[in-house]
Amino acid sequence: MPLIKGGNTVVDQWRYVDDADDIIPHGPVIVSLTRWREQKESLRARSGPLGIRLAADEPPVEIADELDRFDLVALEFPVFRDGRAYSYARLLRERLGFDGELRAVGNVLRDQFLFLHRCGFDAFEVADDRHAGAWLQSISEFSVWYQPATDSRTPVLALRQAHQAAAE
Secondary structure, eight states, X not given: OOEEETTEEEOOOOEEOOTTSOOOSSSOEEEEHHHHHHSHHHHHHSSSOEEEEEOXXXXXXXXXXXXXXXXXXXXXXXXXXXXXXXXXXXXXXXXXXXXXXXXXXXXXXXXXXXXXXXXXXXXXXXXOGGGHHHHHHHTTSOOOBSSOOTTOOOBHHHHHXXXXXXXX
16 A cells, blocks of 8 residues: 655555554554553553554544654544544644654545645555555645645735735
């Protein structure tokens, strides 16, 4: 499954470890919230980066006090019409100050790519290798934005005002 990050297709260094599987002692792993709660001490003791995967019904406030333990938070989109992860992404970036990798996983569609990016996602698991190029192309489809968002792009109104001020 291709991973898009920083505007490129990259090799995924992370390994999602299912709750029934043994945890590898070294290297970057992603665990579920359930596993984190049950094996917190042993996960803290292992070497290597740690990520957590939150299901759509697991809001990030459940890990807010421990967020500094994670290098990656993966937010699940179970179906197209479930947009809770958009709100969770903004919550993580804007209120909780999470600055690690924020990954969109699950039923993530190319049409959502720009909106996901604007909400703070910086990594995207693409279900089909054949469509990775189209995903990358979609990031440049719009050059201006009306609303401010997590990605800190300057909204069009501010650009107009700056342009007018420079012309005076």
